[in-house]
Amino acid sequence: MKKNILAVIMTVMLTVMMTGCGKSNAEDQKAPAQSGESTEQEADESAEGAGDQQEHSDEPAYLVDFHAGDYVTLGQYKGVEVELLEPEVTQESVDEYMEYVLSSHAQSSPVTDRSAQNGDIVNIDFEGKLDGVAFEGGSAKGFDLTIGAGGFIDGFEDAVVGMEIGETKDVDLKFPDFYKNNPDLEGKDVVFTFTLNSISEQTIPELNDEFVAELGIDGCATVEDYTKFIHDGLMEQANAAFEEEKTSAAIAAVEANVTFEPAPEGMTNRMKETLMDTVSSYAQMYGMSVEDYVAAAYGGSADAYEDVILEEAGKMAQRYLMIGAIADAEGIAITDEELDRILEEEAANFGYEIEEYKEELDVEAYREYLLVQKVVGFLADNAVVKEPVLE
Numbered sequence: 001m002k003k004n005i006l007a008v009i010m011t012v013m014l015t016v017m018m019t020g021c022g023k024s025n026a027e028d029q030k031a032p033a034q035s036g037e038s039t040e041q042e043a044d045e046s047a048e049g050a051g052d053q054q055e056h057s058d059e060p061a062y063l064v065d066f067h068a069g070d071y072v073t074l075g076q077y078k079g080v081e082v083e084l085l086e087p088e089v090t091q092e093s094v095d096e097y098m099e100y101v102l103s104s105h106a107q108s109s110p111v112t113d114r115s116a117q118n119g120d121i122v123n124i125d126f127e128g129k130l131d132g133v134a135f136e137g138g139s140a141k142g143f144d145l146t147i148g149a150g151g152f153i154d155g156f157e158d159a160v161v162g163m164e165i166g167e168t169k170d171v172d173l174k175f176p177d178f179y180k181n182n183p184d185l186e187g188k189d190v191v192f193t194f195t196l197n198s199i200s201e202q203t204i205p206e207l208n209d210e211f212v213a214e215l216g217i218d219g220c221a222t223v224e225d226y227t228k229f230i231h232d233g234l235m236e237q238a239n240a241a242f243e244e245e246k247t248s249a250a251i252a253a254v255e256a257n258v259t260f261e262p263a264p265e266g267m268t269n270r271m272k273e274t275l276m277d278t279v280s281s282y283a284q285m286y287g288m289s290v291e292d293y294v295a296a297a298y299g300g301s302a303d304a305y306e307d308v309i310l311e312e313a314g315k316m317a318q319r320y321l322m323i324g325a326i327a328d329a330e331g332i333a334i335t336d337e338e339l340d341r342i343l344e345e346e347a348a349n350f351g352y353e354i355e356e357y358k359e360e361l362d363v364e365a366y367r368e369y370l371l372v373q374k375v376v377g378f379l380a381d382n383a384v385v386k387e388p389v390l391e
Contacts, residue, residue: 060273061266062364063371068324071264075257077326077379082249083388087238094230101230102204105211111199115162118148122160123197128173130190137182138190142197153179156192163196170194247376250383255322263317271313271320279309320368323375332378334370339363342370 108121116122122145128138147157159171171192175185205211212226220226276290283293291302300308327333343366347357 059266060270061264062270063267063320063324063368064364065266066264066321066324068321068328071261071321072318072325073259074322074325074329075254075259077254077257078382079384080250080253080257080379080382081384081386082246082253084242084245084249084385085388086385087235087242089231089234089238093234094227097230097234098207098227102207102211103202106202106204108200108202111201112165114199115164116147116160116196116199118161119146119201121146121200121202122163123199124160125195125197127193128190129193130185130188135182135185135190138192159192159194160196163194165196165198168193168195243380246383246385247380250379251319251376253383254326254379255319258322260318260322263314263321267317267320268310268314271316272310275309275313275316320372323372326379327371327375330375330378332371332374334367334374339367339370 111120124143124145125141126139126143127134129135145157145160147160149157153173153175155171155173159169159173163169171194173190173192175188175190177187179186207223209222212220212223215226217226217229220229279293279297280290282297283290286293288296289302291305294300294305294308295302298308298312343357343361343363344354347354350357352360
């Protein structure tokens, strides 16, 4: 699982802003660079005092609690060079997508006047036996099989080719030497009994103006219209992927130019809790233990997953501070007015009263989320894209 810096940052931001428990009093300590309510001198005094309290605290800490520049020394961050291929859509890509659309509209029709052949969808009963005894997972009735689709041991699908409807036959097959689904069957000779119940074939529609009209897409009445529609859609996807890659590459390039000090404990601990929540959710989604998911996603051993999470949390906290330092240097901020306006719009969209909606959020973390969006957008806009040198 290759990590993407932008994806990691934004995933954590989205998670952390929903963490309502353990909030600090950050809303009462907002730096004037974000609130616009104090003088610069008051900002320095407020942030310095908060930073002294939070640096070695176990309490959750936010960018507003520190002078980010005390923990990072910025290098070049405007105009960093990133190597990327410009987005494009080839005719081959358009043709492949067109074939996919046609295949998805294929019609199935029964076949009764011939034997089964490659590409057919057949309905079969089968039973596998090892030394005359049926083995677990080797039998099924009324199973639909697409001949040639793959996914079975060698010879399984080929065994059905040439069979007639209602025919039953035994076929000698052999499991591969490595078979993770059932290691007990590795390298074993078995006998499968097949019964062919029915045959059907897929008829792919012809690409013509009539087919395009049936799709009901506004502005598409002809094959030419639809071809342009597909090209434009793929181009939109390519542009979006390009912008995401450029943003991630820009962040990585900027990070490479930064000298970091260890992040404050309060911020690192906050990131650790958030990362643990995030990886636990993903581990459950993939049916993995947290330990194994962390090892797969971040490296290291499963036994040392807590150390890996702590290390990643420290890096994430440093990235936050890097973003905060750039925001300070460029005068990029999320004012109280801007934050309130966005929260009010979102509360209305989700059917909440504004105060009720704020109770569901870690509001200061959400301010950070919005700030990250602004800063990474700034970095991407100022990055210089160069064509990679192909060897």
